[in-house]
Amino acid sequence: MAESAARAGKGSGPGAAAAGSGVPDPRRWKALAVCLVAGFMTLLDVSIVNVALPSIREGLDTPESDLQWVLSGYALAFGLFLIPAGRLGDARGRRAVFMVGLALFTLASAACGAARSSLWLVIARLVQGVAGGLVSPQISALIQQMFPGRERGRAFGMFGTVVGVSTAVGPLLGGLLIQVAGTAEGWRWVFYVNLPIGAVCLLLARRLLPDTPSAAPVRARDLDPVGVLLLGAGVLALLLPFVQTQQWPGNGRWLLLPLAAALLAAFAGWESRCGGRATQPVLNLSLFRLRSYGLGCLLGLLYFAGFTSIFFVTTLYLQSGRHYTALQAGFALTPFALGSALAAGIGGRLVGRFGRPLVVVGLTMVAAGIALTAFAVHLVPGAGAGWAMAAPLLLAGLGSGLVIAPNQTLTLSEVPVATAGSAGGALQTGQRVGSALGIAAVGSVFLAQVGPDGWATAYDHGLLVSVAFVLAGLIVALADVGTTRRGRKRTQEYVDAGRAEA
Numbered sequence: 001m002a003e004s005a006a007r008a009g010k011g012s013g014p015g016a017a018a019a020g021s022g023v024p025d026p027r028r029w030k031a032l033a034v035c036l037v038a039g040f041m042t043l044l045d046v047s048i049v050n051v052a053l054p055s056i057r058e059g060l061d062t063p064e065s066d067l068q069w070v071l072s073g074y075a076l077a078f079g080l081f082l083i084p085a086g087r088l089g090d091a092r093g094r095r096a097v098f099m100v101g102l103a104l105f106t107l108a109s110a111a112c113g114a115a116r117s118s119l120w121l122v123i124a125r126l127v128q129g130v131a132g133g134l135v136s137p138q139i140s141a142l143i144q145q146m147f148p149g150r151e152r153g154r155a156f157g158m159f160g161t162v163v164g165v166s167t168a169v170g171p172l173l174g175g176l177l178i179q180v181a182g183t184a185e186g187w188r189w190v191f192y193v194n195l196p197i198g199a200v201c202l203l204l205a206r207r208l209l210p211d212t213p214s215a216a217p218v219r220a221r222d223l224d225p226v227g228v229l230l231l232g233a234g235v236l237a238l239l240l241p242f243v244q245t246q247q248w249p250g251n252g253r254w255l256l257l258p259l260a261a262a263l264l265a266a267f268a269g270w271e272s273r274c275g276g277r278a279t280q281p282v283l284n285l286s287l288f289r290l291r292s293y294g295l296g297c298l299l300g301l302l303y304f305a306g307f308t309s310i311f312f313v314t315t316l317y318l319q320s321g322r323h324y325t326a327l328q329a330g331f332a333l334t335p336f337a338l339g340s341a342l343a344a345g346i347g348g349r350l351v352g353r354f355g356r357p358l359v360v361v362g363l364t365m366v367a368a369g370i371a372l373t374a375f376a377v378h379l380v381p382g383a384g385a386g387w388a389m390a391a392p393l394l395l396a397g398l399g400s401g402l403v404i405a406p407n408q409t410l411t412l413s414e415v416p417v418a419t420a421g422s423a424g425g426a427l428q429t430g431q432r433v434g435s436a437l438g439i440a441a442v443g444s445v446f447l448a449q450v451g452p453d454g455w456a457t458a459y460d461h462g463l464l465v466s467v468a469f470v471l472a473g474l475i476v477a478l479a480d481v482g483t484t485r486r487g488r489k490r491t492q493e494y495v496d497a498g499r500a501e502a
Helices: 004-010 028-047 050-060 064-092 094-113 118-148 149-181 186-191 194-206 225-245 252-274 285-289 291-321 326-354 356-379 391-401 402-413 417-449 455-501
Strands: none
Touching: 028 064, 028 094, 028 118, 028 149, 028 194, 028 326, 050 064, 050 186, 050 225, 050 291, 050 326, 064 094, 064 118, 064 225, 064 417, 094 118, 094 186, 094 194, 118 149, 118 417, 149 186, 149 291, 149 326, 149 391, 149 402, 186 194, 186 285, 225 252, 225 417, 252 285, 252 356, 285 291, 285 417, 291 356, 291 402, 291 417, 291 455, 326 356, 326 391, 326 402, 356 402, 356 455, 391 402, 417 455
């Protein structure tokens, strides 16, 4: 694992170690807590709104098309800004970009809660997504910067806990807020709850987060605006057909995929030529030549396609098929969140010792847990399905904790700290693409099988697609383990041959 972050304390601002001392800042764990709370807020808003949609429909008389954009608009804006925001943080300073994003997110949350029309709410959600995209890549970059060696694994373990728990606990927390505040206005508190948390985080971020040692004033043209435009258009064309599956019937939407491929190819060509110009590329494509980074990004995309879709299809099954309330459905998913929270910290501590094989174990547990969840639903097909799936979901959650944080640590282990923001942004963009792909694929299979008595069968088919994505990630992880072992064997043979000649 790369140790370059050990020297990251050379910045002069709050939270930085003394220049040249090489001593990690004693406040780094407090700074991490600020980052994790902010990350929890931005990631929670991906899932918490799902259970609030009926309340929003009633409160604002919102059409289905606008409801879809309340969900997908946030995800789209979030995904579009991850890589440019990471590059901006690397160039101008991660603390500054983090604080701007957090302030914008807090204000946008207030605007969402105060919405008086569906158009108002959709626009506020788009702004909220942009703000979340500004904050998220700074967190992984700051972890790279603040923590050396094995401490970095622990920090990423905590971040992995946040990723897993925020995704799983969103329906439960949203259901609780709506239960307490009432269905008519309860949806507003799904957004208002961010205001005090965001305000406190802003105050603490100014005091605790470190400056970026490599940051310097830059002109707008130095931030690769052409690359940002090509990348943004390519990611938009790639994501839209998946997030709008239910609103754009027919096959015409898939014509955007060749356009996305062409735009992303143009982006790759432009970025490869940026090295010979004064402009720094928004994403250094040479990072993908690092096996740990390239395979880690692919594994993250595939895993998030399977991992995120579990919550989507399980919530649909329980609420629509078994007539659970939003709160009951949230409770049913809680074992996954608890398992993920427990195992993520452990995974962060063990990844330095075991490496990618730890991820292999986690992926195997997730695949087994999902398969057993489908089996449990057949054993207990009625209202008790939520109880029957508790143990399998706990197993899958424990496995997930051994995947997300360790994979993030391994993926970024060889990335230079100076480019940690854009590298982390690219990793998270892949995760967002995977989430959209998985929800679209699993949702389409699930809805195609739903009938008067076919909820359990539809759930089976949906989970089968989720398992397929997880197994594809497992194949990638096994390939990485095999390549690493062969490389070590060749190195040892070379060393042994040199000793024999001596």
